[in-house]
Amino acid sequence: MDSPSRIPTPPPRSTAIVVGAGFSGLSAAKVLVERGIDDVLILEASDRIGGRIHKQEFGGVAVELGAGWIVGVGGREVNPVLDMVAQSGLRTCLSDYSNARYNIYDRSGKIFPSGIAGDSYNKAVETAVQNLKCQESAVRELIKVVDPSTTPITPMELAIDFILHDFEMPEVEPISTFLDFGEREFMVIDMRGYEHLVHRLAGEFLSSSSDGEITDARLQLNKVVREIQHSRNSVTVVTEDGCIYEANYLILSVSIGVLKSDLISFQPSLPRWKRKAIEDIDVMVYTKIFLKFPYSFWPSGPDKEFFIYAHERRGYYTFWQHMENAYPGSNILVVTLTNGESKRVENQSDEETRKEAMQVLKDMFGPNIPEATSILVPRWWTNRFQRCSYSNYPMIPDHELLQSIQGPVGRIFFTGEHTSERFSGYVHGAYLSGIDTAKVVLEEMKKENEMALIEPLLAMTLSQTDAVSGGLHKYDMSKQMHLTGKLYSEPIL
Numbered sequence: 377m378d379s380p381s382r383i384p385t386p387p388p389r390s391t392a393i394v395v396g397a398g399f400s401g402l403s404a405a406k407v408l409v410e411r412g413i414d415d416v417l418i419l420e421a422s423d424r425i426g427g428r429i430h431k432q433e434f435g436g437v438a439v440e441l442g443a444g445w446i447v448g449v450g451g452r453e454v455n456p457v458l459d460m461v462a463q464s465g466l467r468t469c470l471s472d473y474s475n476a477r478y479n480i481y482d483r484s485g486k487i488f489p490s491g492i493a494g495d496s497y498n499k500a501v502e503t504a505v506q507n508l509k510c511q512e513s514a515v516r517e518l519i520k521v522v523d524p525s526t527t528p529i530t531p532m533e534l535a536i537d538f539i540l541h542d543f544e545m546p547e548v549e550p551i552s553t554f555l556d557f558g559e560r561e562f563m564v565i566d567m568r569g570y571e572h573l574v575h576r577l578a579g580e581f582l583s584s585s586s587d588g589e590i591t592d593a594r595l596q597l598n599k600v601v602r603e604i605q606h607s608r609n610s611v612t613v614v615t616e617d618g619c620i621y622e623a624n625y626l627i628l629s630v631s632i633g634v635l636k637s638d639l640i641s642f643q644p645s646l647p648r649w650k651r652k653a654i655e656d657i658d659v660m661v662y663t664k665i666f667l668k669f670p671y672s673f674w675p676s677g678p679d680k681e682f683f684i685y686a687h688e689r690r691g692y693y694t695f696w697q698h699m700e701n702a703y704p705g706s707n708i709l710v711v712t713l714t715n716g717e718s719k720r721v722e723n724q725s726d727e728e729t730r731k732e733a734m735q736v737l738k739d740m741f742g743p744n745i746p747e748a749t750s751i752l753v754p755r756w757w758t759n760r761f762q763r764c765s766y767s768n769y770p771m772i773p774d775h776e777l778l779q780s781i782q783g784p785v786g787r788i789f790f791t792g793e794h795t796s797e798r799f800s801g802y803v804h805g806a807y808l809s810g811i812d813t814a815k816v817v818l819e820e821m822k823k824e825n826e827m828a829l830i831e832p833l834l835a836m837t838l839s840q841t842d843a844v845s846g847g848l849h850k851y852d853m854s855k856q857m858h859l860t861g862k863l864y865s866e867p868i869l
């Protein structure tokens with residue numbers, strides 16, 4: 377008997393696919409579902425939701441490997457993330473960095489007198505302002521001739537310069553987040569972690585089990601998107617495990633670091649303007665290293681929470697925090713590295729990093745301090761699903777660059793913290809960008825539906841015109857209508 381001929385099953389098709397289940401992807405998906413797009417499919421590469429919001433248990437407490445602070449509190453508007461914190465009763469505490477500059481240790485363990493530290497701080501601020509003025513007046517050449525007396529040289533100047541430019545957000549004043557939401561920062565100190573907000577958000581539109589685990593089939597974990605094919609009518613997604621999905625629209629919420637990498641290929645490839653925008657946005661790597669000790673040996677108290685190590689190598693284990701204010705008795709220290717130093721430690725063993733950190737601590741607090749019993753080194757740079765901690769825009773606001781990074785390519789819409797006009801880099805930027813992108817997609821859907829209604833009428837009119845003039849073919853006309861709409865308004869290459 378002949379075997380029945382196999383009819384290939386078409387790939388599952390949904391109205392919209394969201395790639396990535398971080399804050400932006402989930403907030404975008406939520407808006408779509410709430411507006412009646414029930415068949416949204418969320419494809420997430422890793423085995424968890426939250427992306428760059430991720431807590432881990434370490435030394436008996438929850439530590440935040442990614443976002444740890446609600447930045448922008450106490451201003452004229454309420455930060456939407458703070459609202460969520462309040463609703464979920466997440467425990468937080470105020471972080472006051474202002475004392476850090478008075479807790480600067482040199483390599484022999486001496487604390488710099490506050491006057492010297494204050495002078496260095498003012499000098500560093502002056503340099504930053506001077507650089508900015510040069511850039512703003514577009515006299516870029518001037519940057520090269522910055523007054524040498526303001527260039528950081530000594531270990532302390534280097535440490536303060538690092539804090540101002542690498543540790544604090546390297547942004548131009550006034551910073552939108554501080555302007556809108558306030559200048560205070562609250563650290564999340566809750567065993568449920570910052571990620572509780574992500575789970576809460578997901579639980580508002582996806583079904584979950586009684587213990588809060590998302591069980592909704594519209595969220596697919598361990599689905600690494602490797603290829604996105606896009607055409608005039610649809611988007612097709614191919615995942616690493618060989619699955620194929622189709623949709624009318626796609627929202628891509630992966631980080632700028634992932635966009636810069638070769639993890640996802642596009643067929644046809646992204647247009648030049650989009651590739652250039654991706655290239656032009658820099659990435660910041662920010663690493664919090666956690667060290668657990670049998671007992672604390674550092675000065676305690678709120679005004680001692682943050683301290684600085686001044687070394688002749690810029691950014692070398694510079695910024696420290698004890699966690700006693702957050703979790704008394706936890707005996708945990710956190711040291712923050714960025715960029716080159718982050719990448720360097722990501723590429724060495726944790727034991728090497730532990731030894732380096734111990735040497736620095738011995739410089740500050742003497743040779744008799746106890747050894748760290750464990751260490752936790754997050755690797756945001758080498759993680760192929762992140763490849764950065766957050767985006768780092770050029771100091772001069774560049775609206776064209778922003779428009780290009782936000783701009784859709786056909787049916788692919790881009791979202792994520794790096795697409796936020798005013799709050800790039802932050803959790804609230806990710807959250808708000810997801811909402812904005814979903815609204816743009818909904819608008820496109822509406823336009824397309826309206827077009828579908830008038831197309832038959834147009835076709836009729838055109839065939840009559842054709843008969844009379846032998847002019848434009850109806851297909852050309854409907855294509856032109858699309859081309860004049862936003863969907864294809866940008867040149868493809």
Ligand SMILES: Cc1cc2nc3c(=O)[nH]c(=O)nc-3n(C[C@H](O)[C@H](O)[C@H](O)COP(=O)(O)OP(=O)(O)OC[C@H]3O[C@@H](n4cnc5c(N)ncnc54)[C@H](O)[C@@H]3O)c2cc1C
Binds near residue numbers: 397442640760792
């Ligand atoms: C160390 C660190 C400290 C930070 N500190 C703060 C802070 O204190 N306060 C603050 O406001 N912000 C902070 N941030 C920034 C904040 O965490 C981010 O801005 C925000 O979480 C980004 O959300 P997102 O949705 O844009 O991206 P993500 O959270 O990165 O979400 C993107 C998702 O896409 C997934 N993905 C990637 N590639 C693929 C693929 N090929 N297929 C499918 N899925 C894919 C990823 O796994 C991820 O889940 C910090 C970030 C880091 C890393």
